[in-house]
Amino acid sequence: MYNDRTHPTPSSRITIDRLTKAFGDVTAVQDATFTTEPGTITGFLGPNGAGKTTTLRMLLGLVRPTSGAATIDGQAYRDLPRPRHTVGAVLESSDAYPGRTARQHLQIESLAAEADAHRIDEVLGLVDLAHAAKRRVGTFSLGMRQRLALATALLCDPPILILDEPTNGLDPEGVRWLRRLLREFADEGRTVLVSSHILAEVAQTVDRVLIMNHGRLIANDTVEHLLAGHDGASLEDVFFDLTDDRQEAIR
Numbered sequence: 001m002y003n004d005r006t007h008p009t010p011s012s013r014i015t016i017d018r019l020t021k022a023f024g025d026v027t028a029v030q031d032a033t034f035t036t037e038p039g040t041i042t043g044f045l046g047p048n049g050a051g052k053t054t055t056l057r058m059l060l061g062l063v064r065p066t067s068g069a070a071t072i073d074g075q076a077y078r079d080l081p082r083p084r085h086t087v088g089a090v091l092e093s094s095d096a097y098p099g100r101t102a103r104q105h106l107q108i109e110s111l112a113a114e115a116d117a118h119r120i121d122e123v124l125g126l127v128d129l130a131h132a133a134k135r136r137v138g139t140f141s142l143g144m145r146q147r148l149a150l151a152t153a154l155l156c157d158p159p160i161l162i163l164d165e166p167t168n169g170l171d172p173e174g175v176r177w178l179r180r181l182l183r184e185f186a187d188e189g190r191t192v193l194v195s196s197h198i199l200a201e202v203a204q205t206v207d208r209v210l211i212m213n214h215g216r217l218i219a220n221d222t223v224e225h226l227l228a229g230h231d232g233a234s235l236e237d238v239f240f241d242l243t244d245d246r247q248e249a250i251r
Helices: 052-059 102-113 119-126 142-154 172-187 199-205 223-228 235-242 244-249
Strands: 014-023 026-036 041-045 067-072 087-090 160-164 191-195 208-213 216-222
Touching: 014 052, 026 052, 026 208, 041 052, 041 172, 041 199, 052 067, 052 160, 052 191, 087 142, 102 119, 102 142, 119 142, 142 160, 142 172, 172 191, 172 199, 199 235, 208 223, 208 235, 216 223, 216 235, 223 235, 235 244
Parallel strands: 026 216, 041 191, 041 208, 087 160, 160 191
Antiparallel strands: 014 026, 014 067, 208 216
């Protein structure tokens, strides 16, 4: 599906090393450390305001860390020679100009990213938007905009995908489609880091789980090992056990 890539590729390991970000008196992320490996899907979980999005924004060079480092095979995102050929990212789904068609949006993005023009039709088919290629983005549903954002991230055939709430707006069939897409991507030796609030879906999709709360990383384990330590519990149960302030809030 992705040029028959079956082995881990260069620039496919994410390393977060003692990463900290303070906004004035508020510490959004404190001493976060983890690594994601090629061939895996890592779920990034936490309550609202836990620091997940700030971490992802630091990784993508959108926010400067107060201390620590976020690198891709040892390089900061801003130092990668062609970053979008290494990392495909979706942090927002609504950044496409509403007056352009899906094809026009991807044509502009492919020029900016120096992507091969033939990838436009490939990614439209991959995200099931070929039928809507000539429709203006302003007429798209939220789920369709999510698919277009993913198509944009895939334009340069990158070895890494970083996705923030990618199931937002997708119907159940779309969620199942995305799960299969990410699994195939990882099975080709690529790396997926996905932030989500849908815990049941994460449990079916990911290999490893990171849980952040109040800016601190409080869990980093495989799904199986994490659940094995909580007899009969679901990932949702474990999540609320570990983020006990959230648990207290729902009682």
